[in-house]
Amino acid sequence: ITVSSLGPALDIGLCVEEYRKKADEDLNSPPFDDLRNYAYEEGFSTAGSLSSLASGTDDKEQEFDYLVVWGPRFDMLANMYGHKNEEIEEGGQEEKIVVSV
Incomplete structure (x- = not known):
């Protein structure tokens, strides 16, 4: 087939x-497009505060060691939420993440 055909x-x-x-x-x-108007939720909002969601738990109380066995796809989470030990160096304070298997 040619272009001319x-x-x-x-x-x-x-x-x-x-x-x-x-x-x-x-x-x-x-x-269908429509216009949405949103009001500012400053002091006049009837919505409650979300700060109470985090007040019921503390990261120190939770164990995240199980993330290590979930495999390499969850390594970043395991490093973020693994046990933290603080080591004092000559120059100051360094935070070290320790993940047990």
Whole structure:
């Protein structure tokens, strides 16, 4: 098949523009756009505070050693939530992550 056998040259830009116009004019086609107005939730908000979600637990009380056995996909989490030991160096304080297997 050669390009000349396909007929007159097709301008993709014109086709895209034509389909865009059809879609813009069709009021029954999704997605339906609408304007959303959100109010600021400062002191007048009826929503409660989210700070109480973190107050029930403490990271010191939780054990995350099981993350190590979950495999390499969870190494970053294991390093983030593994046991932390503090070591004092000559230059100051260094935090070392210790993960037991």
